[in-house]
Amino acid sequence: MDFLSDTVVLSRMQFAVTAIFHILWPVLTTGMGIYLVIVEGLWLKTKNPDYYLHARFWSKFYVLNFGIGVATGIPMEFQFGTNWAPFSEAVGNFFGSVIGFEASWAFMLEAAFLGIMLFGWERVNPAIHFMSTILVAVGANLSTVFILIANSWMQTPAGVELVNGKFVVTDYFRALFNPFWLNSVSHMFFATLETSLFVIGGISAWYILNRRHEAFFAKSFKIVLAAAIAVAPFQIYLGHTSGEQVQHYQPSKLAAMEAQWETTPAGQPADWSVIAIPNDKAEKNDFEVTIPNALGYILEFRKELTRPVIGLKDIKSDERPHAVGLIYYAFRTMIAIGFFLAALMGLTVVQWLRGKLSTDAIADQKWLMRIWLFSAPLGYVAVESGWIVRCVGRQPWSVYGQIRTADSVSNVPASNVLTSLLGFTAVYALLLIATLYFGSRIVRKGPDLGLPIPGTEVTKPAIDTSPGEFVPDERPVEAQQ
Template sequence: MGSQSPLRVMSWLADTATLSRLQFAVTAIFHMLWPVLTTGLAIFLVIVEGMWLRTRNPDYYHHARFWSKLYVLNFGIGVASGLPMEFQIGTNWAPFSEAVGDFFGSILGFEGAMAFMLEAGFLGIMLFGWNRVPPPIHYLATMMVAFGANLSTFWILAANSWMQTPAGTLLQDGHFQVLDYFRIIFNPFMVVSVSHMFLATLETSLFMVGGISAWYLLRDREAEFFRRSFVIVLSALIAIAPLQIWVGHLSGEQVWEYQPTKLAAMEAQWKTIPAGETAPWSVLAWPDTQAETNRWSLEVPQALGWILEFQPRLSRPLKGLSEWEPRDRPSMVGLVFYAFRVMVGIGFALAGLMLLTGLQWLRGRLTRDRWLLWGWVLAAPLGYIAVESGWIVRCVGRQPWLVYGQLRTLDSASDVPAGAVASSLGTFLLLYSVLFVTALFFGRRILLKGPDRQLPLPETIPAEPAVVES
């Protein structure tokens, strides 16, 4: 986080690889906003539609109709913003595409054919089939949409996890040869990564639903209706919020084992801590990559061991960044350090809000305290920030490697003019800004209009007119 001269900044921005990284970061950060909600909201739709089929309470049916509008809005923006990411692998990262194409293309193909097409294929039935197919068939379509959305997460995380902990391949002459597809998919990071992301999308979606429900409750609009969604959200989060914290800890343990440079950057740890010793934990710090030290830090004595292993002394060494040459370790230490703390801080804050709300629920004051409802409204976007911060830690902390320990990022960028990448980056910024404003506009319209309680219930399917033989 040291200061940089204007000349150095201009030189940095003129670099093709840097601009390609920045472009992919912009497209990935924007795209991530939309599937995060669709994957979690799809499960919420399965819950409310299932409760309608079980209880025949019209409120649950109208919940399914109302929240599906937000689902399809996110789905559309997600598709529009996600396609450029795959094209960039060929245009901006051609050497990487050539190196990993034998299996990486297959996995992304699985995501498109097995997951995206499944979700898209049943989406029409879910949205427009209420009075055209029997309720059980419609419910099957909703479940297939949810399954497809989350299957997409599985394949994408499997591919990205392989980049973090490559397995099942042999790098020979700059080309990754497939030795074992099973080991590629089920690489060391995959199970925990998929679980962590699944819980993140679900938690983010539930807090968004809860925040919107709290907003209606504050306005005393459809209060009983949105109290139902608020209760569903809280009931699910009682298990999900603490489970996410535990899975996040497991992810940190894996980083320590497989990516020690990333853990050192996450903690801004420059000096190695030998096994058997205690170490302070830096709450805040100002990392200086040039001097290989922290200019200042706010530390909690002997806390790092408790965070990593629930004990004061480390059972194994924790290597500091100074153990590696600058070219072999993350350069943006400050970004990784603070992105990690934002993610963890939000995770604990959301769990705390869930716990506080649960206590008020037990006291019979679930929706009576306006300050608590405002807390939910303000917490609605925090899950997005946590997810984005987590991906920054995951990808920026992996640097300087695109495939950790085997393929460098600088060796993976296409040899194209920097001006061309800068032009496409500017175009993406403009188009994504338009998409973002459009999404906010239509999302606001959906929320202001509210649920349509006059929609007829699809209790029966009209029989086809009988054919009269002449």
């Protein structure tokens, strides 16, 4: 229990708890924002009221996640001042401005138009409302862009010089568009979109399984499936290109991801371990199942292997990550989920082509709907696993190769950090319970299919002219009102 008196360890644990919890909510809002744009656009184009009702129903999940995301994101940023003051002082010239852009540009854009998107259906022109939905989605995803740029700079610092312990910006655009930024932003964008698609698909499958509004939710299920056809395979490709970048810029992280202890020189293909039990102290794997030569070809996809695969033993002990088992299995969890979701998409497409997803037949596909329901939370697990690999694999650096994590923490008593850690954990647990409760209420209640559709004529009830006789009111709606 020595870690209870270690300020560095406790501060890392606190940031991990807040980050792991916070990221659950923006993952859904960024992806679902795009889905809301799609269904509202379909409504405006086709005038099919089902698409309007879908936009109204799914926006309830959006606002729930938005609210919890705001509540949990603010404390996480405050930690840069309370727990990581030396880090903030060193990187503030660049890192602070990017985080400021995320708040003043992206978050404010999303928040400014959220009210119109939620409450402006019958108050503003449909085109204005659609533009508001687009801007909400843009704001949500712009937040991802700025946050990933800031984090990518921590992974591959560029455009700066370290002068007297502080980073001085020499080329702002080089710092913004550092080597990791494009792959990181793309990979996270498709991760949030894929997670949202499978959450929407899983909830739709629940309604279909329970034979509630089967025709209505068959529509959302097919929209999700059509989008997943492009998203799921492309996400796997982006994951591969991210791995190639890690090999080039962060060989110690790649070695931990693959539990590679010995260096494989250029020209020789490294073996790939399917499963292993890494042993940090002994600098070996106590057990492993490998595929000979596979890793080299996975990384380069060609016979001429131009780069070595560096082993952990060839990296100084104080310059490499030591939670090898955690990084190794988090990486494999992310990969396994990515391929599973792509396979599920492919299987579902086959059933679609066979005519098994028609309105009349989809409720009979119980086994398929159950798999989709099971898959709903898997995207979250993959995202969390990816961030564990990304951030734990960067250790022992807060800014890779430049500033150590141990030198970035504030000089505060460990007891203070332990108190705040326990407090955050308790509050976040309550927020999680509340979110699941209100989310389940939305699901149980279901969509309100009786909502009036904007732009359509409302028929008033008959006028009661006598106790036993009803005469329809045939006057124009304007006159009735």
